[in-house]
Amino acid sequence: MARTLRLDPILIQAVIAGSLSFAHLHDIADAAGQAGWKAWAYPISVDLLLVAAWRRMRTLRATDRPARAAWTWFVIALTASVGANVATAGLLDLHHVPATLRVLVAGWPALAFLGGTLLAHTPPTAVPAPATTEPLPATPADPASPVTLDRTPAAPAPAPAGAPELPPAPAAAPAVPAALVVHARKVADAHQAATGHRIDTGTLRTRLGVPPAVADAIAAQLT
Incomplete structure (x- = not known):
């Protein structure tokens, strides 16, 4: 069956x-x-910084992380784009450009390079692992009397002859805070929306910055 080509008015616009x-x-x-190929490189630089900042904002907001830096670079690129469009509407004599505009245009590559580098190499914020508390030993009745703690593990009692060997008991899953499960x-x-696949335990552990046992417990609650 032949597929018909349908034009999207939003894409055309x-x-x-x-x-x-x-x-x-x-x-x-x-x-x-900025004559020659340099004049064509400027609009590419402005549009790429605009798109990169927008994508970075969406990624940060999807994971509830602050997006102030990405928003700042988005405003800078949008100002450069809108300013150029307004300036060509007859408000500026393109044959006698002021020195201020020449300085701004000449300094744009360094500013765009800084913004693109910061957007590409901003490290993700890892969620701290939940702290585990160890119960304190009981205080003796007489503080003056020395207390000796025997830390030697007790030997297990031998199994009676002929009794079937039982499998070892599974280790208890660590307690996971509800706020960490929600995050x-x-x-x-966000990972499934970006990739189309469910997140695996290894990727989840890397994104959250938690131990493997905690990541397994969280993954079990997400299923």
Whole structure:
């Protein structure tokens, strides 16, 4: 069965708007003295920083982490894009560009490189592992009398002859705080939304920064 090609009006509008913004950024860069291939590289740099900041904001918000830095770089890239579009609307003489605009255009590559580096290499915030408390030994009735603690484990009693050998009892699962389970569920939902697959125990343990036993206990509650 032949598939019919259907044009998406939203996609068409995005292509038109992106092309116009691209051309305006190129005209501003060319008027500011960045001729040749450099004038075409400026709109690519601005649009890539805008998209990278937006994707970073969505990833951070999906895991309930602060996105102030990503939002700052998004505003910077959006200001550069909107400013170029407004400047080409007859408000600026492209044949006599002020020195301030030349300085801003010349300094943009360093600013965009810094923003892209920070967005790409921001480490994820790991959730601290729950602290385990060990019960204190009982206080003796007489503080003056010395107390000697025998830490030698008691030997197990021998099994009677002919008795069947029992399998070892499974280790008790560690207690997991409810807040950590809620955060792990959000991380798992964000991973499935981004990759289309359920998160495995190893990836969950790396994202949460918890011991393997705690990660297994959390994974058992997420199923």
